């Protein structure tokens with residue numbers, strides 16, 4: 129597990145056992161479908177499930193209840209759909225799609241990306257974190273970058289922090305978040321979640337307010353987990 133999931137060695141025994149329980153339920157309760165003959169092995173299921181469930185380690189697992197199917201492609205699908213990056217920038221150049229999420233629909237994952245990213249967390253990307261962050265965002269019906277927030281203090285802070293990061297991103301770009309995060313606030317939330325769980329210290333240094341609201345939402349402090357196990 130440790131070779132495919134960087135957080136495993138940084139979790140305490142209680143967290144590991146809760147995560148194992150979540151993964152077991154997730155693997156058993158979802159319908160898994162491989163596209164074009166791709167075989168969804170136990171390894172594929174566990175790598176997808178453990179990253180998906182890491183996001184809800186401290187949240188209500190009911191957040192994933194409405195996800196019926198996980199559809200797995202071997203390689204990226206190339207899309208020529210028009211994409212708007214904000215600031216009037218629109219592109220239709222071919223772009224490989226590594227994942228896709230729809231409300232009530234399946235979560236689509238490309239195994240070549242999920243597999244490579246699980247071995248190389250330092251890449252700072254992870255398609256599974258990305259797509260399942262969208263699912264958490266969609267729990268209240270809109271992928272608008274604001275998942276359901278139970279804590280009133282967090283609810284109060286959230287919009288202002290997301291708006292200010294988003295406005296700066298549109299105006300100046302951001303080397304850590306990248307241009308795709310500027311697509312809309314929903315993509316900003318999904319990309320920021322990827323960075324939170326792959327490059328937490330960098331996210332905290334570059335965007336301390338964003339780090340704080342994300343850590344409060346997930347009820348996890350990944351930068352402290354890394355610091356706690358360093359050396």
Ligand SMILES: [Zn+2]
Nearest residue numbers: 258262315318
């Ligand atoms: Zn997305």
